[in-house]
Amino acid sequence: MISRIDLRGPLPGDLRSVLPRAELDVEAALDKVRPICADVRHRGAAAVREHTRAFDGVDRESSRVPVEEIHAALAGLDPAVRDALEESIRRARVVHRAQRRGEVTTQVVPGGTVTERWIPVGRVGLYVPGGRAVYPSSVVMNVVPAQEAGVGSLAVTSPAQREFGGLPHPAILAACALLGVEEVHAVGGAQAVAMFAYGTADCARADLVTGPGNVYVAAAKRLLKGVIGIDAEAGPTEIAILADGTADAAEVAADLISQAEHDVLAAAVLVTDSPRLAGEVEAELAAQVARTKHTGRITEALAGRQSGIVLVDSVEAGLAVVDAYAAEHLEIHTADAAEVAARVRNAGAIFVGRHAPVSLGDYLAGSNHVLPTGGCACHSSGLSVQSFLRGVHVVEYDRDALAEATGRVVALAEAEDLPAHGAALKARFGWEVPS
Structure with a gap:
């Protein structure tokens, strides 16, 4: 065995x-997802609808799940499953809330500081797999760190299921309801990643897409990295x-x-x-x-x-x-x-x-179960609050601190044959290097 x-x-x-x-073989899958992603880029929601019909056997006028369907799924959820999901959410929040990072200001020299400010991405698309198994737990693992990071706009997508009227599995919708997520799309595969990357009439474009999926999802992430941020290519x-x-x-x-x-x-x-x-x-x-x-x-x-x-x-x-x-x-x-x-x-x-x-x-x-696969744990981390934050350095120097640095900046700029870099500082001191 x-x-x-x-x-x-x-x-x-x-x-x-x-x-x-x-x-x-993500490379082989690229040939299959490339035309799908291009189609979504050029035709938007119409292309998403056609590919969902072709791959999932579902034809819906809009990819977006009506809010009343999300709440109905929660109302019909087994009480034992609801209790387990609520406790899963509570525990995940305890861990991920502790990952928040505060603003740190460092005085480099008198009059010169660098502040590291952590800013959440504006909008994220969260992918929840569907297929052999149902993953309401992946809703929790994607949504909680995004919320704790302070992401202002988030949308969940999961493949359309014929047996559930073309909607994602009810347990996935119920988990979204418990987390207060009301934007859910019944889209899977490469077309879901492209939907987030380019935006459609039904779904605004996102800055980042996270969550595991099959090889076609991984291939779409690889293809569209740069158009949209990604967490990882999950294997x-x-x-x-x-x-x-x-x-x-x-x-x-x-x-x-x-x-x-x-x-x-x-x-x-x-x-x-x-x-x-x-x-x-x-x-x-x-x-x-x-x-x-x-x-x-x-x-x-x-x-x-x-x-x-x-x-x-x-x-x-x-x-x-x-x-x-x-x-x-x-x-x-x-x-x-x-x-x-x-x-x-x-x-x-x-x-x-x-x-x-x-x-x-x-x-x-x-802990979070969205983790690096395929040996990537030697250089990458699992999904966390940090996945949804951008570190931005804010530089503040006063005149004296800039004057003290100018000579060294000019020396380095000229060593790199970039004299205009040094000139940008000298312009502030009458084109002389302060003594």
Whole structure:
């Protein structure tokens, strides 16, 4: 069901090349999304409508969901689900509110200051996937940090669903209602990203688009980056677990399965220095997968080239492996798990010990589950309040402070053969360099 990779002994120099990873051919998808995005740019709402009809089998006069439908979805929501969403929102707000950054003024020299001011983007488009699963939790993870950042205008979009009258899933609409979001669009795929990038009669253009999606959403983000800001090109979801012989095989297997449940391309990777644990996890996978609902999807994900059990000589070697892998989600199931977790450098989110599974982070930990995939955690962060803020430096110098700097500015400007740069300062002092 799941392959093994034996890395006991000296680790290879290029660890990434030998570790399992899903293939996501965004470049190939670009050829398919380019004409869609161009069509939306030139024909606006009419193009969005046509592509939604072609891809989702839904034909709506307007992409925008009527506000009364959003509130009706909340009224019909299962009370237990509503309670869980409300608590998820509360916990997410606690965490993301603490991420707010205040204005900081630094005195560089007497009479000269630089202030870093944090300004929210004006308008954001928040993409919530639809398809094999329903993700009201992704509404929470996108909307809460945008709201806590102070974004003035935000819109949610999610693919139109034929079985729900051409609207997004009711649970997604209900989550929007709980968060006070009244602009929701029934649009998915590349045409949704293009809608936010260029604007239509139904949807004003946005400055930034965030949220995970399929390969066509990722390709549209790549294509339109610069026309619109993006958070990341999300790939298939992934979990890595670093475990030693103290780990519980049934719990490790359950966590691998929970991530494999997302998609046939989902990655589930166990890194361990215990051959005994590896064998026990393999047995647990066989037993537990047979009992779960999405057996076919999970089996395909676990058997794919993106999943595997990696054997190493030690937890130290395991740390090197998981840092090279740079997982979206990383669980630590070792003795002294907190100490081991503190040594991890590359991961989208780290889950410490047996009582912090990834599923908790997906819904109720308070952390954000929109995280870097495909090894991007070595250079990128997950979605946060910072994703929706722009740092702007405000420079204030008085005459004396400028005079003190002028000689050095002139020297540097002339060294770069840009004398007009220096002249811009000398013009303020009668074309002389102040002494």
